[in-house]
Amino acid sequence: MKKTMYEKIWDAHLVHEEVGQAPILYIDRHLLHEVTSPQAFAGLREAERAVRQRRANLATLDHCVPTKDEERRFIKDPIARKQVEVMIANCKASGIPLYDMQSPDNGIIHVVVPEHGFVHPGMTVVCGDSHTATHGAFAALAFGIGTSEVEHVLATQTLRQKKSKTMLVSVEGELSAYCTAKDIALAIIGQIGTAGGTGHVIEYAGSAVRALSMEGRMTLCNMAIESGARAGLIAPDEKTIAFLKDKEYAPKGDGWEDAVAYWQSLASDEGAGFDKVVRLKAEDIAPQVSWGTSPEQVSGVDGEVPAPEDFADEGKRKACASALAYMGLEAHTKITDIAIDFVFIGSCTNSRIEDLRAAAEVARGKKVAAGITALVVPGSRRVKQQAEAEGLDKIFLEAGWEWREPGCSMCLAMNGDTLKEGERCASTSNRNFEGRQGKGGRTHLVSPAMAAAAAVAGKFVDIRSLS
Amino acid sequence: MMQAYKNHESIAALMARSNVDTDQIIPKQFLKKVERSGFGAHLFHDWRFHADGSDNPAFELNNPAFAGARILVVGDNFGCGSSREHAPWAIADYGINTLISTSYADIFYNNCFKNSILPIVVGRQVLDVLMDEIRNNEGVKFRIDLEDQQLSTPAGTVATFEIDDFRKQNLLQGLDDIAQTLQHADKIADFERRQQEVPWLWAD
Numbered sequence: 001m002k003k004t005m006y007e008k009i010w011d012a013h014l015v016h017e018e019v020g021q022a023p024i025l026y027i028d029r030h031l032l033h034e035v036t037s038p039q040a041f042a043g044l045r046e047a048e049r050a051v052r053q054r055r056a057n058l059a060t061l062d063h064c065v066p067t068k069d070e071e072r073r074f075i076k077d078p079i080a081r082k083q084v085e086v087m088i089a090n091c092k093a094s095g096i097p098l099y100d101m102q103s104p105d106n107g108i109i110h111v112v113v114p115e116h117g118f119v120h121p122g123m124t125v126v127c128g129d130s131h132t133a134t135h136g137a138f139a140a141l142a143f144g145i146g147t148s149e150v151e152h153v154l155a156t157q158t159l160r161q162k163k164s165k166t167m168l169v170s171v172e173g174e175l176s177a178y179c180t181a182k183d184i185a186l187a188i189i190g191q192i193g194t195a196g197g198t199g200h201v202i203e204y205a206g207s208a209v210r211a212l213s214m215e216g217r218m219t220l221c222n223m224a225i226e227s228g229a230r231a232g233l234i235a236p237d238e239k240t241i242a243f244l245k246d247k248e249y250a251p252k253g254d255g256w257e258d259a260v261a262y263w264q265s266l267a268s269d270e271g272a273g274f275d276k277v278v279r280l281k282a283e284d285i286a287p288q289v290s291w292g293t294s295p296e297q298v299s300g301v302d303g304e305v306p307a308p309e310d311f312a313d314e315g316k317r318k319a320c321a322s323a324l325a326y327m328g329l330e331a332h333t334k335i336t337d338i339a340i341d342f343v344f345i346g347s348c349t350n351s352r353i354e355d356l357r358a359a360a361e362v363a364r365g366k367k368v369a370a371g372i373t374a375l376v377v378p379g380s381r382r383v384k385q386q387a388e389a390e391g392l393d394k395i396f397l398e399a400g401w402e403w404r405e406p407g408c409s410m411c412l413a414m415n416g417d418t419l420k421e422g423e424r425c426a427s428t429s430n431r432n433f434e435g436r437q438g439k440g441g442r443t444h445l446v447s448p449a450m451a452a453a454a455a456v457a458g459k460f461v462d463i464r465s466l467s
Numbered sequence: 468m469m470q471a472y473k474n475h476e477s478i479a480a481l482m483a484r485s486n487v488d489t490d491q492i493i494p495k496q497f498l499k500k501v502e503r504s505g506f507g508a509h510l511f512h513d514w515r516f517h518a519d520g521s522d523n524p525a526f527e528l529n530n531p532a533f534a535g536a537r538i539l540v541v542g543d544n545f546g547c548g549s550s551r552e553h554a555p556w557a558i559a560d561y562g563i564n565t566l567i568s569t570s571y572a573d574i575f576y577n578n579c580f581k582n583s584i585l586p587i588v589v590g591r592q593v594l595d596v597l598m599d600e601i602r603n604n605e606g607v608k609f610r611i612d613l614e615d616q617q618l619s620t621p622a623g624t625v626a627t628f629e630i631d632d633f634r635k636q637n638l639l640q641g642l643d644d645i646a647q648t649l650q651h652a653d654k655i656a657d658f659e660r661r662q663q664e665v666p667w668l669w670a671d
């Protein structure tokens with residue numbers, strides 16, 4: 001039988017199946033951070049259970065850590081400090097490697113894990129964070145889980161899972177200059193909606209997807225969850241293999257050849273059936289800007305904010321009206337007329353070296369507009385170091401940006417970096433929900449280059465017009 | 468760890484509100500805690516306490532007649548909103564192990580079983596009768612018999628309820644998800660043995 005990549009990975013990890021119960025799936029890699037794991041470790045202790053596979057786990061501190069160097073030595077928020085201390089103690093007691101704040105490998109979980117080659121094609125990967133889908137860029141079945149499931153994985157190295165349906169999202173053609181993986185991701189969500197992928201695992205394919213770098217593929221898969229999908233996957237190719245070669249956790253010696261041969265067998269079989277197919281043309285995708293409070297409320301930068309009447313569906317009409325009220329926007333405002341107060345470049349969606357290069361290229365030699373706060377939060381220490389080696393930090397600092405230590409920062413605004421009530425932010429993160437970046441804060445999702453251009457102009461600009 | 472659910476006779480508290488969401492069950496300022504326990508102190512925080520921290524006597528669960536209640540009778544669609552598992556943690560930690568309503572939000576319903584809570588579904592008419600019985604006799608005790616899937620009251624109401632058999636057995640035996648999966652520990656070990664033949668999966 002012809003199989004999709006998802007079905008191949010699923011079949012290879014099935015431990016047990018019986019009627020009336022959800023199948024048991026083996027989990028190869030478990031990623032941890034300080035916010036969703038403490039109760040799971042406590043549960044293990046209470047039940048006197050041990051961590052089953054220490055080496056399947058890797059942990060970091062990212063969600064609640066300060067991004068200002070001087071605040072990292074002593075976290076002022078007592079609850080955040082406690083979370084960090086408990087994480088350090090839990091990892092120590094169970095022998096799980098932890099990239100703590102002093103580690104040169106510290107950073108956002110979904111940024112540091114690929115840097116170390118900890119996830120390989122064909123693996124199953126979970127983490128108590130919904131953007132775990134990022135690792136689908138490496139053809140790994142990767143998804144977010146809740147705290148009880150974190151405990152379940154620690155104790156059994158398995159999960160009870162219902163099998164998902166499959167969905168192919170194909171993007172053919174060539175992206176126009178300045179359009180990025182982020183714009184593809186937002187355009188897809190704009191087209192299929194935040195529930196379009198519900199119950200499905202998406203496989204991204206087509207020439208525009210294959211043309212993306214590994215960083216771009218991570219950005220695309222990262223946003224799979226925002227379209228409601230359980231996970232996103234991209235078939236491995238020579239870029240995947242080159243990226244993993246010689247990484248710390250990559251297969252070594254003879255094992256490397258065997259591994260590569262296995263990875264190459266994972267792609268969906270020619271003619272394998274998908275439950276749903278969506279096709280986009282890369283040429284049609286303009287740089288995207290979200291205007292509302294859901295990632296599906298998005299427009300090309302050359303478009304305008306819609307009016308509730310523009311939607312046929314009653315629910316979408318209401319959602320539009322309430323989004324406009326929250327966002328403080330009038331219907332029919334041109335996207336390029338929206339002025340901003342804040343710019344955030346960071347998060348596991350867009351804080352890798354390629355993202356910082358793209359933003360720096362736009363920021364170079366141009367000052368941040370008056371009254372605007374602009375922040376760059378590299379995804380990891382390694383990204384930060386690389387950027388500094390290339391002089392990107394100087395470009396940002398000279399242009400008036402702040403250059404911070406790594407962490408989730410304003411992606412979820414749990415560490416003290418937040419918007420104030422009513423402030424409007426051009427953000428490279430992944431969620432524009434009400435209050436996500438601070439109570440009353442207004443988030444517009446964009447690519448790094450678009451964010452940098454907005455910082456210079458004080459409003460959104462079509463970067464295609466800058467060249 | 469899960470506790471086995473035993474038949475019991477307990478005070479039934481009444482909260483005649485519909486669409487109670489998980490943010491009301493446990494407000495988000497309490498999510499930064501590192502323990503799973505202790506959430507009971509914050510259950511229904513914003514309703515239960517005044518801004519100065521004192522008890523709000525108008526809130527249902529602060530009614531002295533309901534002290535020690537293990538059963539909570541609530542309106543439709545209980546537990547909607549965010550999927551946070553802190554909501555059932557708070558309910559269980561407060562001491563409630565049985566809910567009675569016409570309907571629950573999906574994820575919340577599933578999460579109840581992971582925390583030894585029995586969410587009983589009854590029809591509209593039965594719910595109205597039960598609510599009236601509590602109003603007329605605050606502090607009344609209901610009897611819950613999970614084995615026979617039956618609830619009964621001193622006024623003579625007897626109602627049966629549906630529950631998935633797999634879930635019922637797990638509640639009765641106090642089997643948590645992990646314990647159930649570990650019943651297949653031999654299969655997991657087999658899988659791991661086969662994995663050893665693919666040494667490149669592991670770096671060390």
Ligand code: SF4
Nearest residue numbers: 131347348408411412
């Ligand atoms: S950057 Fe945002 S989405 Fe990514 S791991 Fe951190 S909180 Fe989650």
